[in-house]
Amino acid sequence: MFRTALRNVLAHKARLLMTVLAVMLGVAFVSGTLVFADTLSNAFRNQSAKSYDDVAVAVTSYADSEDPKAEPGVSRKTLDEIAALDGVAAAYGRVAGFAGVADPGGKLIGVGWSNKGSNFAPGKDGKDPAYAFTKGSGPVRDDQVALDVDSAAKGEYQVGDRVRVATNGPVKEYTLSGVFTTEDGAVNAGGSLVLFDTAVAQKQYLAPGYFQDVTVTAAPGASDTKILDAVKPLLPESAEAETGQALADKQAKQIEEGLGSLKQVLLGFAGIALFVGIFLISNTFTMLVAQRTKEIALMRAVGASRRQVTRSVLAEAALVGLVASLVGFALGVALAVGLRSGMAAFDMKIPDGPLILSATPVVAAVAVGVLITMFAAWLPGRRAAKIPPVAAMNSVHAAATTKSLVLRNSVGSAVTALGAAGIVLGASTGGSGGRMYIGAGAFFALIGVIILIPLLSRPVIALVRPLLVGPFGVAGKLAGQNAVRNPRRTGATASALAIGLTLVTGLSVLGVTVGTAIDKMTTDNIKADYMVSMANGGDLDQSALRALEKADGVSAVSPQQNAYFQLAGDDFVSVSAVTPGDITKVLNVDVVAGDIAALAKGQIAVAEKTAKKKGWKPGDSVAVTFSDKKKGALKVGAVYQNSEFLSPVLVDTKVVNAHEAKPSIQQIFVKTDGGQSAAGEKALINALGDNPAMTVMDRQDIRNEFGGAINTLLNIMYGLLAMALIIAVLGVVNTLAMSVFERQQEIGMLRAIGLDRRRVKRMVRLEAVVISVFGALVGIGLGAFLGWAIGKTLADQIPGYTLVLPWDRIGIFLVLAGLVGVLAALWPARNAARLNMLNAIKTE
Numbered sequence: 001m002f003r004t005a006l007r008n009v010l011a012h013k014a015r016l017l018m019t020v021l022a023v024m025l026g027v028a029f030v031s032g033t034l035v036f037a038d039t040l041s042n043a044f045r046n047q048s049a050k051s052y053d054d055v056a057v058a059v060t061s062y063a064d065s066e067d068p069k070a071e072p073g074v075s076r077k078t079l080d081e082i083a084a085l086d087g088v089a090a091a092y093g094r095v096a097g098f099a100g101v102a103d104p105g106g107k108l109i110g111v112g113w114s115n116k117g118s119n120f121a122p123g124k125d126g127k128d129p130a131y132a133f134t135k136g137s138g139p140v141r142d143d144q145v146a147l148d149v150d151s152a153a154k155g156e157y158q159v160g161d162r163v164r165v166a167t168n169g170p171v172k173e174y175t176l177s178g179v180f181t182t183e184d185g186a187v188n189a190g191g192s193l194v195l196f197d198t199a200v201a202q203k204q205y206l207a208p209g210y211f212q213d214v215t216v217t218a219a220p221g222a223s224d225t226k227i228l229d230a231v232k233p234l235l236p237e238s239a240e241a242e243t244g245q246a247l248a249d250k251q252a253k254q255i256e257e258g259l260g261s262l263k264q265v266l267l268g269f270a271g272i273a274l275f276v277g278i279f280l281i282s283n284t285f286t287m288l289v290a291q292r293t294k295e296i297a298l299m300r301a302v303g304a305s306r307r308q309v310t311r312s313v314l315a316e317a318a319l320v321g322l323v324a325s326l327v328g329f330a331l332g333v334a335l336a337v338g339l340r341s342g343m344a345a346f347d348m349k350i351p352d353g354p355l356i357l358s359a360t361p362v363v364a365a366v367a368v369g370v371l372i373t374m375f376a377a378w379l380p381g382r383r384a385a386k387i388p389p390v391a392a393m394n395s396v397h398a399a400a401t402t403k404s405l406v407l408r409n410s411v412g413s414a415v416t417a418l419g420a421a422g423i424v425l426g427a428s429t430g431g432s433g434g435r436m437y438i439g440a441g442a443f444f445a446l447i448g449v450i451i452l453i454p455l456l457s458r459p460v461i462a463l464v465r466p467l468l469v470g471p472f473g474v475a476g477k478l479a480g481q482n483a484v485r486n487p488r489r490t491g492a493t494a495s496a497l498a499i500g501l502t503l504v505t506g507l508s509v510l511g512v513t514v515g516t517a518i519d520k521m522t523t524d525n526i527k528a529d530y531m532v533s534m535a536n537g538g539d540l541d542q543s544a545l546r547a548l549e550k551a552d553g554v555s556a557v558s559p560q561q562n563a564y565f566q567l568a569g570d571d572f573v574s575v576s577a578v579t580p581g582d583i584t585k586v587l588n589v590d591v592v593a594g595d596i597a598a599l600a601k602g603q604i605a606v607a608e609k610t611a612k613k614k615g616w617k618p619g620d621s622v623a624v625t626f627s628d629k630k631k632g633a634l635k636v637g638a639v640y641q642n643s644e645f646l647s648p649v650l651v652d653t654k655v656v657n658a659h660e661a662k663p664s665i666q667q668i669f670v671k672t673d674g675g676q677s678a679a680g681e682k683a684l685i686n687a688l689g690d691n692p693a694m695t696v697m698d699r700q701d702i703r704n705e706f707g708g709a710i711n712t713l714l715n716i717m718y719g720l721l722a723m724a725l726i727i728a729v730l731g732v733v734n735t736l737a738m739s740v741f742e743r744q745q746e747i748g749m750l751r752a753i754g755l756d757r758r759r760v761k762r763m764v765r766l767e768a769v770v771i772s773v774f775g776a777l778v779g780i781g782l783g784a785f786l787g788w789a790i791g792k793t794l795a796d797q798i799p800g801y802t803l804v805l806p807w808d809r810i811g812i813f814l815v816l817a818g819l820v821g822v823l824a825a826l827w828p829a830r831n832a833a834r835l836n837m838l839n840a841i842k843t844e
Contacts, residue, residue, distance in 0.1 A: 019284045019373070020324040022277040022727045027328025027369040029270035029723055032335030034361035037263040039336060043353035045252045051183050054129060055244030056088075056218035057228050061211070063238040071236045073210035078234055082214060085230045087222030092121040092128070093211030095201045098536045099194040100166045100693035101147065103155045108166075108692040110151070113536045114191025115693070116184070117167065119201035120146060129217070131195070135159050136178030139197045145174040151192035152179045165194055166693035167204060168534060169541035215244075269720040272503065274372050276496045276724045279450075280731035281376035283492040285313060289380045296385075306385035313381030317373045325369030329362060412451030419445025420785075427789040434793040442786050446502060449782060450495045454487035457494065460774055468766055475759040478750070479766035483774075494775030496728035497820070500721060501776050501813055505783025506790070507717050512806040513791050515710040517798045522703050524800070525645045528556075528586035528669035529676045530684060531697045531705075540665040544688060548670055551687035553680050556585035556671035562664040563656045565634075565649065566625040573610065576647035577656040577663070586669035589650075590641040594618030598637020599652050605638040610648035626659035644799060728775075732768055732824035747832050757833035764829035769821035776817030780810055 052058070059082075061073040074093065083091040099117025100108045108115065120138035121128050128138055131146075136159040139145050145165060147157060157163055161176045180195070187193050202208050218227055224243045231241050242250070289296070296309055304312075337355065422441020426434040449456075461483050468476030483490055532548065534540055540559075548557050561577035580600035583589060589596055589605070595618075596605055606616055616622065620636045634651070642648075657663055672680040676698050684696050697705060747760060755763075788803055795801040 022280045023324035024328040026274035027365045028331035031329045031332030031361045031365040033266040036336040038356040042356045049248045052244040052248040055215050056224040057216040058247045059214035059241045061239040072207040076209045089217045089219040090123045092215045094213040095205045097205035102164045102692040110191040114186045116186040117194045119198040120195040131180040133178045133180045139177045142200045144177040146178040146195040148187045148193045166691045171689045171691045273723040276727045278376040279496045285377040285380040309385040310381040317377035321370035321373030325366045329365035416448030423789045427792040430793045454491035457487045457490045475762040478763045482767045483770040496731040497775030498779040500725040501779025502783040505780045506786040508809045509787025511714040513804045516804045517801045529672045530670040532668040547687045552683045553673045556582040558582040559665045560667040574647040575649045577653040594638035596638045603635045603637030605650040607642045607648040611639045628659045760833045761829040765825040768825035772817045772821035
């Protein structure tokens with residue numbers, strides 16, 4: 001039986017090619033993900049270990065910046081005491097924060113969140129072991145900086161050049177003292193690193209004379225543990241110390257966890273691709289077995305048992321799966337290498353390191369490929385083994401019994417109903433719990449629809465059949481009949497496309513609905529012409545606010561300044577500090593009671609929900625504790641409708657600034673005379689000192705800022721689902737090719753009675769289009785249902801949420817499905833048209 005299986009594989013190489021491709025792509029996705037994750041993990045782990053190679057003890061400060069009495073970090077005195085300990089070779093104090101460098105065009109080098117500034121901390125030898133200078137030296141004066149080698153190259157800076165450096169305050173110019181290489185994670189992420197003199201960095205990021213972190217190196221032969229025990233008593237309560245090895249291990253674990261999440265997401269999409277591939281494999285083996293019905297019957301007649309026949313089909317599948325797994329693993333390794341190179345192309349550096357080929361990806365590739373193929377082939381093999389020898393010898397095609405069809409449809413209906421009930425239950429429950437119900441319901445609904453899809457094929461295709469007969473004549477009529485001749489085959493082919501388009505449509509409905517709600521929320525709430533923020537998402541300096549208030553053509557300016565009040569009973573409430581009078585010109589504030597002008601009198605305005613919850617109304621006095629622990633009482637001057645752009649409490653910036661050493665300004669909204677204009681935007685940029693670290697967004701940019709992430713996420717999801725759709729296309733190609741082979745006599749007879757080659761090709765193409773569009777309709781319907789259900793669980797969190805069906809995208813999906821059918825039919829249609837009619841119609 002094994003020899004028979006091997007012979008069948010070799011005899012049907014072309015027909016098994018699509019199955020090999022489907023398994024190969026799925027395995028490549030799995031193995032590529034595992035190899036890529038292992039390679040990244042090893043590279044980052046080695047980088048982390050290398051950065052702590054010479055570190056005996058690392059000290060980290062977690063000082064409370066809101067407590068004026070607390071030390072802001074590790075003092076210079078403590079640093080000197082640590083350096084004087086027995087066994088300590090040197091101690092280096094570090095401070096860090098945001099710093100951006102402008103390129104020759106004035107644009108920020110890097111991506112904002114990965115732009116970093118720190119201090120140059122030379123030892124007794126004048127060198128800082130964290131940085132290796134390739135040109136010049138470290139900054140030792142307050143007007144000097146050093147740059148990492150990549151940022152210097154991007155900015156075309158040479159030692160001695162003047163460099164514009166931006167923090168959250170005004171842009172300043174420094175002289176470039178040196179260029180260095182580093183293993184710093186910010187630089188490896190595509191950002192930049194600016195080194196300042198220590199005194200400058202301390203003033204910039206913390207406080208004069210204090211450090212955020214300290215790294216301690218050990219003298220030869222000294223014990224890291226003993227140094228750690230000696231360092232701990234010297235530290236303030238807000239600091240903790242660990243050995244360098246312990247910290248390296250902790251970072252390695254964090255890297256593993258972070259990459260583990262990425263690995264799970266990618267493997268999830270690989271699983272979807274393999275799930276789609278199951279239908280292609282099952283369909284292929286079903287048709288191959290059907291073509292060998294008489295051969296199998298003869299084997300049964302000469303003594304082969306049912307079990308042997310099943311095992312023969314499974315052995316055939318195992319051979320196919322093994323070949324596909326080996327090729328898929330090789331492709332996966334190439335994919336991992338490509339991903340690594342691709343990240344480098346987007347300025348996301350990966351630390352140097354070898355490609356890691358562990359046993360896990362190899363075993364996973366072979367196991368997944370072989371087991372998936374055997375699983376998909378098991379049912380066709382079992383079905384073939386159950387055919388009685390006499391019946392098989394009398395008929396090439398064994399029709400499904402009425403009993404089996406009734407059982408299939410009954411089971412499919414029950415499973416679909418169970419899934420639909422779960423989805424509806426989840427939609428009505430809401431929240432994360434509701435989404436769990438929807439996930440389980442979606443699984444059962446998808447399985448149920450797949451079981452029922454042969455039953456659905458007849459009525460759905462019957463609706464479109466008249467559209468084929470009119471324009472396409474006999475070829476269209478034959479295509480419609482062929483599409484429903486074998487409902488199981490049609491259903492299995494359409495299922496692959498249905499699964500892919502269910503996910504794509506569900507994501508589209510959800511994404512477009514949420515995006516529309518966010519966009520509406522933005523346009524309904526923002527009246528400002530511009531919004532100013534930091535490129536790294538950090539706080540703006542008050543100097544930016546003052547500069548914008550003085551800018552030409554500005555009619556209103558208000559910050560979105562974050563703060564909090566502590567109420568009686570240790571209850572905290574979030575506060576937005578704003579500019580009275582101007583806030584209503586830049587944001588919509590719908591007052592329901594009182595007068596918003598009361599903000600200028602030092603009173604507060606309260607959101608409606610908060611007012612009801614606390615029982616506050618205009619005129620009430622509220623006892624609060626400010627961030628500096630001072631107590632006071634504020635009067636409620638107004639109540640306004642809840643807004644996503646405003647905190648539950650509004651207050652004048654003057655009230656908050658009296659109790660804050662460093663205000664937290666996230667955004668500044670600006671209204672200009674005459675609305676948006678190029679001149680107005682340029683005036684704001686000039687007022688900010690042409691600061692590359694600050695972004696000035698117009699109304700469209702603001703909409704993109706809040707809603708653009710949805711489209712970005714959708715595009716990523718579409719890309720990851722592309723593998724499943726490619727496999728679905730292969731399924732259509734394979735089904736048509738084997739269907740043409742099965743119908744050689746029929747096609748030969750049609751040619752003999754006058755159907756020319758052009759109409760034969762048209763018949764096969766139309767059949768492919770009908771099957772593809774049928775699968776697309778099923779997937780779009782189920783996907784829209786899922787998108788609606790998941791959206792219902794988010795409705796309470798998104799004001800103005802209303803279901804939006806993206807008809808334009810749905811139309812594109814249907815057109816693409818039809819195009820898939822046309823492309824998939826090219827090869828089978830060509831083969832059908834080239835059949836020799838005399839050879840095709842001859843009897844055996």
